Amino acid sequence: MSAPRLFAMLVSGRTRPLWTCFGLLILLLCMPFVPLSAQDSGAPFTIVNQKKQAVRIPFELQRNLIVVSAKLNGKGPYNFLLDTGVGISLITDPSLRQTLNLPIGNRFQVAGAGEENAIQAFQSDGVRVELPGVVAPALSFLVLSEDVLNLSGYVGVPIHGILGYDIFRSFVVEVRPVELVLRFHDPYMFRQPQGRSWTTIPLQLQGNKAYITTEVVVNDQLALPLKLVLDTGAGHALSLEVGSDPRLQLPPIRLRSQLGRGLSGYINGFLGRVTALQIGKYRLKSLLTSFPDADNVQQRVDIPRNGNVGFELLKRFNMIIDYPHAQLMLRPNGLYRDPFEHDMSGFDLMATGPDLRRYIIMKVQPDSPASAANLHPNDEIVSINLQPASSMSLTQISRLLHSADGRLLLLIVRRSDGHMYTTALQLKRQI
Template sequence: MSIFPFPALLAMLPTRLLNLFLLARGRCSPGLVVLLVWLSALPGWAQMLPFQLAEHRGRRVKSSFEFHRNLIVVAVTLNGKGPYKFLLDTGVATSLITDPLLGGELNLRYKQRFRVMGAGNEAALEAFQTDSVRVEMPGVVGAHISFLVLSEDVLNLSGYIGTPIHGILGYDLFRSFVVSVNPVESSIIFADPVHYRAPRGRRWARLPLELEGSKAYITTPVSLSDSLILPLKLILDTGAGHALSVETSSDPRLLLPALRLRTQLGRGLNGFINGYLGRVAALQLGRYRLTNLLTSFPDADNVALRTDVPRNGNIGFELLKRFDLIIDYPHNCLLLRPNAKFPEPFEHDMCGFEVLATGPDYRRYIIMQVQPGSPADLAGLRSDDEIININLIPSTIFTLSQMSRIFHSYDGRQILLVVRRSGGELYTAKMQLKRQI
């Protein structure tokens, strides 16, 4: 059995060689473009990349995605079966099948067993390697994709997002294309990197991407307070629902803010990630400045000690969704243009509990982790209460994303909840939302 840190698996050698001598950092020179076009015509060159466009002469394909709780969800077929729902996650080095039942359904053959170490504070998790899985999306095909198949669905992404989730697509997909994401219209474009031309215009901010250990990093100024500005190296992480995460153990100058909230920040492969929520004054992305960012500060023993590349934290999609973005691994750059979501404030939930979606259609909602002293606690709500009505509207009407927006809406809002207790009795709670951080 092998042991390795998640998700830091080695990238395949051909792409590393391509990045070294074929693709210029930034924009390709005209001569290099000619070389790339010539190489792309050679038999087998395209097969060096895991994914290709389905049409041999195609240069790009556009499709839609589902947007749930700041996460990108796409429909894929595996070995001709499906469709299955997968997250697109730049923070994952090797793609994952998180639903262990898919192994039998797809007749997968496992080549090696691993123990996977990831974020969280529990023991390492077992996973099995399988390869030569055929992955198809509209206009995109990967003929021989490797996956790790988890032995347990410990992430329970389906319950967190409120729709069935079967796995995660990571580095192999992003290194194969220039990927453009429009969060407002929930559309995505996969473009052939050889023929791709970056958009011009003053509104587009261009940031260099540094690829290390199959992940992409940006280094950008972060104003931790009015008097302290530091350049932080941050993972570009489309699979993180938060805005910003800062690992204080990565630099002695990174201190917890005076105003902070102790909480569970999420769940990783090895259990819950604990830490603090606070705010930083600002973060600069090219010409764009985002202020008063809600920021996670995970405990060191949950995250920082299990990293393979020195870094200071990550940027998640709660921040990135405020831009139309072009994620360009082949040319080592990230392009950003503000969209209609840019002015939205960064808010934490104002009720003081988490909600888990359950049931065959993920429309039963169970309250989890009621925070002491929170509006939910003061209203008498308990863990394991099932939400039946919100403001006299049946809870089954809402998706989990819609429900989350209600609980994040604005300070002072009155919410009337009807819940069913574990014993079956109904309880009515009048809750006033409160900005806690």
């Protein structure tokens, strides 16, 4: 085992290994875990009204991520990402430790992808979690001591943690991305929908994560069956790990990029495209794909796989994620024919301020439209096309920066020294 990927629990001189792979596009949180308590013997969440076969829960779609509201120990609501790539529920906002008076259990040194030092985390058991119509009377969380992922700044709304395997093993989860609605079905009462537009893909459940095997046409001559993590907590469409199969190679046309932030630093790699991906009976073409550097991923994978499929792809379908019956059902929705586009500006934004409506440039790619517009790290975007940036969500700004090759945006920018200036940013498709 490699130390940078190890959770070490110091109890009576012993260590208990857990593996983490926090990563791509900040949210590839795919952490299988050794069960932390006896709760693992049964589903932790149940429907409150036992006469109901399902409950309907609204969600927000922010930067290709599912955000749900939950109460913890009767307080809140707090915002959580709903993520099939997470093996244990996480509290990423350390301020909740005191707010909720959380009990401190086993302590861990936590490290993940990246080159920075490990951080401390601790286990907190017996937390009551309530979502509309469902409850977990006593859930175990892993609580980070530092908000190193800064999910709130990345997503643009307050994010306090992540719910994953605990939800998906409790229910058959139906996701409707266009309507922004979830339905949690009692797995014993669930009946499969009928209709020729549905396609069913078997799920392999290993290490508290779900995998699908699907064909990826890497180029016009090579089609490979690949094992991919089903990852609703990854904002990208597809990520492939070239070190997982000697036949997987970087595409000839590619863009060097910082793909995201892990627990222990930034994840670097390339962006490119694959010819197509076949998922069930549906074929999606010209997928924008992340190719993380091999040393960012190869040591943190405990179950062999070739990459993961994220919500930029999955949101194009109404989904039924059915862990209890080991299947994934998909039906195209109104987003199905949307093109797969990368950011066309060349800069990374982070939301800051008490209401997360101040937008600071974190990084500018060399030889990009942002560089040509004389934008610098730590610049604040004050206005876009004469509209105050504070009146827009980070998701709205992100969609604008992905919108159209050649589109011209007029920006008012505040330098870190307070100086204001105006510049024109012309979007350019770079990959």
